[in-house]
Amino acid sequence: QVQLQQSGPGLVKPSQTLSLTCAISGDSVSSNTAAWTWIRQSPSRGLEWLGKTYYRSKWYNDYALFVKSRITINPDTSKNQFSLQLNSVTPEDTAVYYCVREGGAARPFDYWGQGTLVTISS
Amino acid sequence: DIQMTQSPSTLSASVGDRVTITCRASQYISGWLAWYQQKPGKAPKLLIYKASTLESGVPSRFSGSGSGTEFTLTISSLQPDDFATYYCQQYNSYRTFGQGTKVEFK
Numbered sequence: 001q002v003q004l005q006q007s008g009p010g011l012v013k014p015s016q017t018l019s020l021t022c023a024i025s026g027d028s029v030s031s032n033t034a035a036w037t038w039i040r041q042s043p044s045r046g047l048e049w050l051g052k053t054y055y056r057s058k059w060y061n062d063y064a065l066f067v068k069s070r071i072t073i074n075p076d077t078s079k080n081q082f083s084l085q086l087n088s089v090t091p092e093d094t095a096v097y098y099c100v101r102e103g104g105a106a107r108p109f110d111y112w113g114q115g116t117l118v119t120i121s122s
Numbered sequence: 123d124i125q126m127t128q129s130p131s132t133l134s135a136s137v138g139d140r141v142t143i144t145c146r147a148s149q150y151i152s153g154w155l156a157w158y159q160q161k162p163g164k165a166p167k168l169l170i171y172k173a174s175t176l177e178s179g180v181p182s183r184f185s186g187s188g189s190g191t192e193f194t195l196t197i198s199s200l201q202p203d204d205f206a207t208y209y210c211q212q213y214n215s216y217r218t219f220g221q222g223t224k225v226e227f228k
Contacts, residue, residue, distance in 0.1 A: 037217075047166070047209060049217035064216060065123070098165055106172045108156045108213045112165035 002026040004099050004113035011119050018086040018120075022099030022113055029075045029082055030055045033104035036082045038073060041115075042095035052102060053082055094120045124149050124212050128220035134228040141197040143223045145210035150190055154214040157186055157195045160222075161206045169208075170195065200225070 008020035022036070029036055035054035041047045051063035053073045063071050072085040086093060099113040125148040135141050145155065153173040158166035168177045170186035173193060183198040197204055205227060210220040 046221050047211075047219035049219070062216070102213075106154075106175075107177075108168065108171055108211060108217070109158070109166070110168050110177070112167075115165055 002101055002111040004101065004111055006097070006099055006113040006116045008116055008118075010117055011121065012089055013122050014090055014120055015088055018084070018089050018093065018097075018118055020084045020097055020099070020116060020118070021081055022083070023079070023081040024101075025080075027101065029053075029080050030077055031104075032056060035102040035104070036073070036075065037100045037102050037109065038084045039098045039100050039109070040093075040095040041098070045092075045095070048095075050084070050086075054102075089120045091120045094118065124151060124215055124218050126210055126212055126218050126220040128208075128210055128223050130223060131221065132224045132226060134226055135200050136228045137200055137202060139200045139228075141200050141204075141225060143195045143208055143210075143225075145188075145193045145195070145220050147191045147193075147212055147214075149215075151212045151214035153189050154212055155186070155188065155193045156211045156213065157184075158209045158211065159204075159206045160209065166209060197225075 003025045005023045012018045035052045037052040038050040053061050070087045075082045096115045096117050098115050100109045101111040103110040127146045129144050155173045157170040160166040174186045185196050207222045207224045
């Protein structure tokens with residue numbers, strides 16, 4: 001059974017960097033079939049896919065166009081986890097952030113973390 | 123970006139009703155369409171992928187159909203546990219979600 005455990009601060013100041021980590025159990029961040037994804041949800045913007053990291057003989061990243069200039073998703077193979085960094089945040093980035101596995105073999109988002117409410121406020 | 127539009131936004135129904143939710147894509151997405159169920163305070167749960175494939179453990183009263191740009195999620199006989207918000211999601215190009223359909227008690 002795959003489990004994803006999120007950690008990170010729930011309050012970030014405007015213009016600073018939002019950082020979250022997702023620890024994986026039951027699978028590997030270096031899987032050749034899965035992709036490791038961040039999705040956020042807010043009442044005003046709904047569910048938004050932010051990006052993913054995945055390994056297919058080498059590491060790749062894909063990012064949503066609307067955050068591409070501000071986002072980094074990195075794998076950490078030594079700890080079997082992956083992370084999200086979102087720079088220059090504004091109150092519009094306030095949302096529940098989820099780490100999610102995209103399962104491969106045509107299966108999309110099959111395992112989700114517990115969610116972290118991140119509030120952008122001074 | 124591919125836009126996903128669900129209808130209706132809210133649906134009032136009773137236990138035992140047959141419920142249908144529609145999802146329309148702004149561009150052709152073949153069968154790369156998934157449906158999720160979300161309850162308050164919880165993460166979305168995968169119900170159906172590749173338009174019509176039922177995820178393991180999901181009751182058979184849920185079904186999906188469609189291809190191209192028009193898709194439907196049907197609940198054949200609504201159960202008390204089914205009152206929730208449902209989202210469609212395309213994975214043909216990047217990933218985008220519909221705005222959600224809330225199924226509430228009539």
